Amino acid sequence: MTGRIKDIVTRSAIWHPFTQHGLDEPIPLVTRAEGAALYTADGRRIVDAISSWWVTTHGHCHPRIMAAIKAQTEKLDQIIFAGWTHEPAEEVAAGLREIMPPSLTRVFFSDSGSTAVEVALKMALGFFANRGEERRRIVVMEHSYHGDTIGAMSVGARGVFNAAYAPLLFDVGRVTFPGAHPQATLDGLEAECAAGAAAFIVEPLVLGAGGMLMYPPAVLAEMRAICAAHGTLFIADEVMTGWGRTGTLLACEQADVVPDILCISKGLTGGAVPLAVTMASEPVWEAHYSQDRTKTFFHSSSYTANPIACAAAAENLAIWREEPMLERVATLAARQENRLARLAGHPAVANVRRCGTIAALELGSAEGSYLSDLGPQLLARFREANLLLRPLGNTIYVMPPYCIDETDLDTIYAATSDAADWVAGLG
């Protein structure tokens, strides 16, 4: 690290997300990344066990995606997207139409998972408003997380993350997480839909930030059927679960479910640059299609469909078309399964579970708790072991880039096993 950079970092003005600066935890300076590894200014190689917040699918600085970004920077950097278009965006839209469910005919761009969700909610309400129907209530699942903008927080779990902002949040219907009692979830959803709910938004198969909670495809399929029976729009938030994370391109595929509205982001660019898409079915589009300007879909942001981000996404789509992505995903899933199995009998380990490439367990207590005191201590241990492994309280999850090799995976699981020994008082 040069003297100047060291100085700047010491006096940094940066206010980091989801970081309590008062705890004075070290903030490593990362200078470069490749594959599943991050390299810091003080010479460490860190294994990225959580794909840098679940975005990096193929690996950091993937050569094909980097080359596509470079090529695009020489052609077109940015252009207003209201009433204008460009090749990379058209390529992404056409590519998505090829691999996403055929009934999702329309592609709306935004910049993050949260905005993809805001767009989905607005499309759902616009659908009913433009048809002159009085359906406004949104239904959500307990423990959900859909992002940190106001609408996305409103449809997420209430708690420490958003208690201070409660006056800004709108009221929603809630169904229970389908753990031990899936029928209660289905009954709750049936009641909400029968009462005229406009839309149900859900993370398919895995609730991420809520604690990597997993539920079976059959429940997802039944929830979808209930919504369809009552004309309630079904919004699948695949921001985390999309792009192979759960073993299939979309988690919904495992339940043979096609949503009315689909949110994708994170792995859309392979995790290289921010971009998001909300895909909608033809009826949702048609409800906004009119000679009447008041029925326009009123949503945009300055960087909607930024050409450089779209070039990265177009290359990601080409990788999915041309390379054996699902085989890679299956290989990682099997490797995770082997290592999880070795931890399963440990006295400090509970609820060992996996969905595709996502592995999770609780340490110390079978109940996951985000504010568990174990969280910061585990984080510090993993940092010492040169791992980017960021537990959700006492829930440890491993969600690495698909290119991770066996040695790096072993490092992650050795540190997890050491942490379990320490929690059990054995280490």
Ligand SMILES: Cc1ncc(COP(=O)(O)O)c(C=O)c1O
């Ligand atoms: C399921 C889900 N939806 C939405 C979001 C929000 O995405 P972003 O952080 O890109 O706004 C996340 C982020 O982790 C997520 O997991």
